[in-house]
Amino acid sequence: MSAPHSEPHSAPGSTPPPAELREEVTRLEAKSATAARLFDIRRIIGGLFTVYGVIVTVAGLLASDAELRKAQGININLWTGLAMLALGLLFLLWMRLRPAQPPAAPPETD
Amino acid sequence: MHTHADLPLAVGLRLPTNGLDYAILAIYFLVVLGIGFAARRSVRTSLDFFLSGRSLPAWVTGLAFVAANLGATEILGMAATGAQYGVAVVHWYWIGAVPAMVFLGLVMMPFYYGSKVRSVPEFLLQRFDRSAHLLSSALFAFAAVLIAGVNLYALSIVVEALLGWPQWVSIVVAGLFVLAYITVGGLSSAIYNEVLQFFVILAALIPLTVLGLKRAGGWDGLSATLTERHGEAFLHAWSGTGIGEANPLGANWLTIVLGLGFVLSFGYWTTNFAEVQRALSARNLSAARRTPLIAAFPKMFIVFLVMIPGLVAAAIVPEIGTSGSDLTYNDAIPLLMRELLPNGVLGIAVTGLLAAFMAGMAANVSSFNTVFTSDIWARYVVRDRDDEYYLRFGRLITAVGVLASIGTAFLAASFSNIMGYLQTLFSFFNVPMFVVFVIGMFWKRASVKSGVWGLAAGTTAAMVNYFVFYRQGVIAIPSEQGANFVSAIVGFVAGAVVMVGVSLFTAPKPAAELAGLVYGTTSPGMTEPPDESDRAWYRRPALLGWGAVVLAVACYLPYSL
Incomplete structure (x- = not known):
């Protein structure tokens, strides 16, 4: 975990000084690849909800009388499908309008 | 009025699923794996694997923070609580979550995030000593595997009842999926899946709530039916x-405010590493502070999506949870799914439920592997190896953790209500943690030795109160929930008294070593320049935090007058 040079904290029962922990985490942060290489989750949410939205909306358009009766007379597939579709498209739109910034640049989005 | 709502769901709850529903479910499972493998290339260091390199945006960590808690045990359990106790279930959200989340974001996060600790036990190592660290790490690792097991067991029972799969099939399938996507993609994969699960579970619960209300004649019809059957108090938060x-x-x-609202809730939300880990993976201090604050807003309103289905179930099946019916309180949501949802939305609901089970389990597994690797293995067993070694070990222990939780799944069977079981555990493990944290963070004089004694005393006292005094009937508490609240208060007080006592007789920590760990100090290197975009008014932690508190109080009003 810590640098190979021997430190007083190696004595059993003592605690490593906070400075050492901060240095180690800072070093790992510098090597971290997440910020640069992790994909944008908005793409997945947008994609999945668009697909789900289309599937469920179609199910709503083809709804039988029995299904409508079961759902208290509401075409719940249609409404849920349209709402999911809208959410999916909103995420894709958000990503298009404000793409993720590379970590070094001054970010203006979340 | 003690009920025996056994965990197994009624046999007659088989859902009329068809190919459409299974297609929706299959797509989800593919996406879950896809996220894991796509996140793989972002894992270069152990910090990437365990904490997403401390680089995620606040909205992602915030939604993951709420989703990590929104496991299916929580959803089914809270709907069960709603069906059994009525509107009183709101206490678990408005007093039992929001204040603690705001406290975590506004008060505690600068110490957590600023000190750069990678886990909750690591903070104890810095503030107290190795014994407090080892004890809390071991307790946490144990509890995390246990709770992951509860999730897996509950999943297998629900899937067996709803879809007809044998229990071992769903245990193996769900376990292997969680194993795969966390081992490969690390915390980023867990968090991304939690964010996705958050939206899917909303897409499942909102239609169910709408149709349930329609079925019960709207809120007016629902409250008229329930008032007639259970009295006014059933629809009132504080009555009686x-x-x-x-x-x-x-x-x-008093036990609601102190036991649930203060001790249990603060213990869970501020020191449970499965939650705090999401905030520690945020990309800067501002994002870390906003993580629980952003989570507080959805948390506040999710209660309606579980309480209303619970109330509707109580209204349309009057005998639910009694010996006159084979339906238990935990059946509330599956029952409405069967009664109301047509194929399509039904598939979304099944997917949401399974996603919630897996996310609940994954949150525990991904916090377990972190604590086991960086707090136990790297500190006490195999020290001073290079980072690649700990990354490999983290992947290995993830697999071990999943297998161990499969083994512990069966412990869940002996408690009458899933939530009661979880809360019993939290009152034993999290409450003393919270005492030690809050005293250690606010009282410089708390000595290095006081940590471990506070933890031990609090855990022991809570267990003795629950298993000896309550279970053996030494003191009379009307319900298991009530006993949990009282045990939590007992554990808190015992931990605090012992800490103060030990501190008075042992040496304090030198002031130089307390920088950044105790209220009124800051970490020496904590000078990272604030992000320009974090100055926007709607990103100010104080505004978000106090806004959440005010809104929670306002939510109470209609149910308190």
């Missing part, structure tokens, strides 16, 4: 909670 009065919850206002 005076000390000495009787109410179905078995708790008075």
Whole structure:
């Protein structure tokens, strides 16, 4: 975990000084690849909800009388499908309008 | 009014699923794996694997923070609580979550995030000593595997009842999926899946709530039916909670406010690493502070999506949870799914439920592997190896953790309500953690030795109160929930008294070593320039935090007058 040079904290029962922990985490942060290489989750949410939205909306358009009766007379597939579709498209739109910034640049989005 | 709502769901709850529903489910499972493998290339260091390199945006960590808690045990359990106790279930959200989340974001996060600790036990190592660290790490690792097991067991029972799969099939399938996507993609994969699960579960619960309300004749029809059957108090948050009065919850206002609202809730939300880990993976201090604050807003309103289905179930099946029916309180949501949802939305609901089970389990696994690797293995067993070694070990222990939780799944069977079981555990493990944290963070004099003694005393006292005094009938508490609240208070007080006592007789920590760990100090290197975009007014932590508190109080008003 810590640098190979021997430190007083190696004595059993003592605690490593906070400075050492901060240095180690800072070093790992510098090597971290997440910020640069992790994909944008908005793409997945947008994609999945668009697909789900289309599937469920179609199910709503083809709804039988029995299904409508079961759902208290509401075409719940249609409404849920349209709402999911809208959410999916909103995420894709958000990503298009404000793409993720590379970590070094001054970010203006979340 | 003690009920025996056994965990197994009624046999007659088989859902009329068809190919459409299974297609929706299959797509989800593919996406879950896809996220894991796509996140793989972002894992270069152990910090990437365990904490997403401390680089995620606040909205992602915030939604993951709420989703990590929104496991299916929580959803089914809270709907069950709603069906059994009525509107009183709101206490678990508005007093039992929001204040603690705001406290975590506004007060505690600068110490957590600023000190650069990678886990909750690591903070104890910095503030106290190795014994407090080892004890809390071991307790946490144990509890995390246990709770992951509860999730897996509950999943297998629900899937067996709803879809007809044998229990071992769903245990193996769900376990292997969680194993795969966390081992490969690390915390980023867990968090991304939680964010996705958050939206899917909303897409499942909102239609169910709408149709349920319609079925019960709207809110007016629902409240008329329930008032007639259970009395006015069933639809009132505080009615009958005076000390000495009787109410179905078995708790008075004092044990609700202190036991649930202060001790249990603060213990869970501020020191449970499965939650705090999401905030520690945020990309800067501002994002870390906003993580629980952003989570507080959805948390506040999710209660309606579980309480209303619970109430509807109580209204349309009057005998639910009694010996006159084979339906238990935990059946509330599956029952409405069967009664109301047509194929399509039904598939979304099944997917949401399974996603919630897996996310609940994954949150525990991904916090377990972090604590086991960086707090136990790297500190006490195999020290001073290079980072690649700990990254490999983290992947290995993830697999071990999943296998161990499969083994512990069966412990869940002996408690009458899933939530009661979880809360019993939290009152034993998290409450003393919270005492030690809050005293250690606010009292410089708390000595290095006081940490471990506070933890031990608090855990022991809570367990003795629950298993000896309550279970053996030494003190009379009307319900298991009430007993949990009281045990939590007992554990808190015992931990605090012992800490203060030990501190007075042992040496304090030198002031130089307390920088950044105790209220009123800051970490020496904590000078990272604030992000320009974090100055926007709607990203100010104080505004978000106090806004959440005010909104929670406002939510109470219609149910308190």
